[in-house]
Amino acid sequence: MSLATISPQKAKDLIAKGAVLVDIREADEHARERIPGAHHHALSRLNGSVGTSGNAVIFHCRSGQRTAGNAQRLASAVACDAYILEGGIDAWKKAGLPVAQDKSQPLEMMRQVQIAAGSLVVLGALLGTFVNPWFYALSAFVGAGLIFAGATGFCGMARLLALAPWNRKPAAPAKA
Known part of the structure; x- marks a missing residue:
């Protein structure tokens, strides 16, 4: 239906x-x-x-x-x-x-994952270009993690971000 x-x-x-x-x-x-x-x-x-x-x-x-x-x-x-x-x-x-x-609430978890993953990929690319090519592995690791999360539904980065201090307070909305 x-x-x-x-x-x-x-x-x-x-x-x-x-x-x-x-x-x-x-x-x-x-x-x-x-x-x-x-x-x-x-x-x-x-x-x-x-x-x-x-x-x-x-x-x-x-x-x-x-x-x-x-x-x-x-x-x-x-x-x-x-x-x-x-x-x-x-x-x-x-x-x-x-x-x-309620801007005091943390960003949605998926937005936090997108920001963190994107930042790590860019960091790996920059460090790989300007410091040492081995840093490209950081970008590859994050990409593999995203593929794993998409295939299995388990996102280790989201689990890790959930432990961050800004995510520890309850997400109870104010009465609207």
Whole structure:
């Protein structure tokens, strides 16, 4: 079963009529930025049904890709009309609709991994060029780690970054 997509404005209108907005992003993403009033049910922890009291449910992620790719799973989690917010929270913001941000929360883990991996690759390339060719191995090691993470779903860098001091505080969002 495929879920219909709706525009941010149509979603806003449905929410005003009692529809429930459900954010399927991970807790760290939701803690940093969210649509006020959205319920949080991370896709990775979605087991069974999404308990809502609305007459319709609108699912959203950051860009709409995650919700579209999991439409069948999301549709089976509700017993009412369900939709996907076209373009996710990015489109919601672009439409000028309100979002709550908590900049005190750390960057999303995947962004931290991207920054760290990219930095290590550039560092390895620079050191390999200007210091010693053996430093190219650093770039190769990071690339191999990314391939391993993509193939297995285990990201050692994310596990390591989770231990960093800025990630140790709970990612509980402020009330919006």
